[in-house]
Amino acid sequence: GAGVSQTPSNKVTEKGKYVELRCDPISGHTALYWYRQSLGQGPEFLIYFQGTGAADDSGLPNDRFFAVRPEGSVSTLKIQRTERGDSAVYLCASRMVGSDTQYFGPGTRLTVL
Amino acid sequence: SQQGEEDPQALSIQEGENATMNCSYKTSINNLQWYRQNSGRGLVHLILIRSNEREKHSGRLRVTLDTSKKSSSLLITASRAADTASYFCATDGPNSGYSTLTFGKGTMLLVSP
16 A cells, blocks of 8 residues: 655745645554654654644644644644754654554655755 | 664675664663665664564564663675665654654665675
8 A cells, every 4th residue: 555655755945934744644544753854863753643633742843843633644744934954854654553663754855945 | 862873873885795783772662673764765664673572583684682781783684785775773762652763863884786
């Protein structure tokens, strides 16, 4: 079946703008994760959903970042008033109940000019 | 913050040689996973080893885990040019009830033909 998909694959925006990044998890996976990866670093956890609710949002860096998963499937990561330091690859992963393995999407490369 | 540290940061070998990468972590874990990443985009899950396991094999991959030293190693035998990628270890840790992953900075492996 289809893997995790993310759109857009690349996003270039200007400082101060608002962006939305979308993640389509593997069908039937109840857990969904967002990570952020800066150049030369490993992915860093942002937020974790179990179903529709955010089970852990402790990784969100500040209140400019927000994520939703209204129907327990697709998730959107929203970044307000973008800053140059937000430039990174944003990765989404999903996991099925009873498994410890997370399956990652190809990521969205966000560039803030 | 990143829990794991991979060693070495970069490794360059010839095709047919073995490649060994090490990972150290800081907290208690339920499992440790290794992922591979090509060209800074999506991560591919390679292997998972549980805290009560000491060694695991999958094809040309061999993973060891020493919970007393909080360390793991990934061995790729008979390497191929196609193995060129970045390799990350990830641990679940006690945050979020062992539901989220913390990644190291990765080892960049270059296999030359």
